[in-house]
Amino acid sequence: MAPPLQHPTGPGGAPAPLGPVVLRFTALPEHVRTARLVATSLSRRAGLDTTDVEGVRLAVGEACGRAVQRSESAGTAELVQMVLTAAEGVLVVEVVDGAGDDGVESEEVAMLLMEGLADEVSVSAGPGGPGGTTRLTWGLPADAAS
Amino acid sequence: MDLSVTSREQGGRTVVEVGGEIDVYTAPVLRERLNDLVGEGRHHLVVDMEKVDFLDSTGLGVLVGGLKRVRSHDGSLHLVCTQEKILKVFRITGLTKVFPIHSTVDDAVAASSGESAS
Numbered sequence: 104m105a106p107p108l109q110h111p112t113g114p115g116g117a118p119a120p121l122g123p124v125v126l127r128f129t130a131l132p133e134h135v136r137t138a139r140l141v142a143t144s145l146s147r148r149a150g151l152d153t154t155d156v157e158g159v160r161l162a163v164g165e166a167c168g169r170a171v172q173r174s175e176s177a178g179t180a181e182l183v184q185m186v187l188t189a190a191e192g193v194l195v196v197e198v199v200d201g202a203g204d205d206g207v208e209s210e211e212v213a214m215l216l217m218e219g220l221a222d223e224v225s226v227s228a229g230p231g232g233p234g235g236t237t238r239l240t241w242g243l244p245a246d247a248a249s
Numbered sequence: 250m251d252l253s254v255t256s257r258e259q260g261g262r263t264v265v266e267v268g269g270e271i272d273v274y275t276a277p278v279l280r281e282r283l284n285d286l287v288g289e290g291r292h293h294l295v296v297d298m299e300k301v302d303f304l305d306s307t308g309l310g311v312l313v314g315g316l317k318r319v320r321s322h323d324g325s326l327h328l329v330c331t332q333e334k335i336l337k338v339f340r341i342t343g344l345t346k347v348f349p350i351h352s353t354v355d356d357a358v359a360a361s362s363g364e365s366a367s
Contacts, residue, residue, distance in 0.1 A: 132274035133274045136272060154334075161305060164272060164305050168273035168306070168307060171273060172273070215342050216305075216306055
């Protein structure tokens with residue numbers, strides 16, 4: 104199913120599959136910006152337009168901010184992990200924390216934003232317990248995927 | 250720190266100019282500044298967001314907190330914002346119904362002055 108290996112991308116060329124790119128960081132608010140920068144850079148390379156890149160920037164920031172707040176609240180020293188992959192026409196960003204069920208309660212605004220900006224959002228269990236994995240996906244432009 | 254906050258008086262209102270990124274890391278700084286202003290008796294705020302490059306849910310929380318705080322003193326909080334990417338954040342979360350949002354500081358000051366002479 105995977106498209107045949109093409110020439111590596113040029114700006115404007117059809118991007119080849121990208122990633123995975125993995126970032127692991129201490130659950131501190133100051134690292135969320137770093138995670139945003141990584142995600143923004145990869146989504147731009149994957150061929151998303153400016154509006155969607157801004158969407159990735161914000162939604163990934165929300166997912167990582169949520170992971171940091173859950174980790175702080177649970178008092179876990181586990182690192183937060185973000186994995187990004189762009190392949191088969193889809194950009195997938197997965198953010199995993201080590202916190203358990205006792206995470207933060209007021210996540211509604213963050214969820215609203217992620218749902219409003221990503222094509223799909225799902226929250227499932229992480230290694231520490233329920234709610235520890237946030238998965239965001241965006242469809243890549245058709246001309247970039249073919 | 251990737252956030253700047255400065256304030257000045259204009260037309261009897263306090264204009265708070267915010268620049269940079271308001272996120273989970275920097276939002277506490279903005280919260281503190283808004284709290285300080287309200288504590289000094291400045292209850293009519295105009296927050297100028299034109300130089301804000303990024304706003305997340307934590308930042309929204311701080312603005313909502315500021316609004317509640319000034320309202321408890323019969324004050325007001327108006328926003329200035331024309332950037333589509335920032336407006337989108339307010340729209341998705343339904344907060345365009347909560348905050349009066351203006352295109353210029355002058356408009357915001359005029360609207361704020363019009364609704365309640367201080």
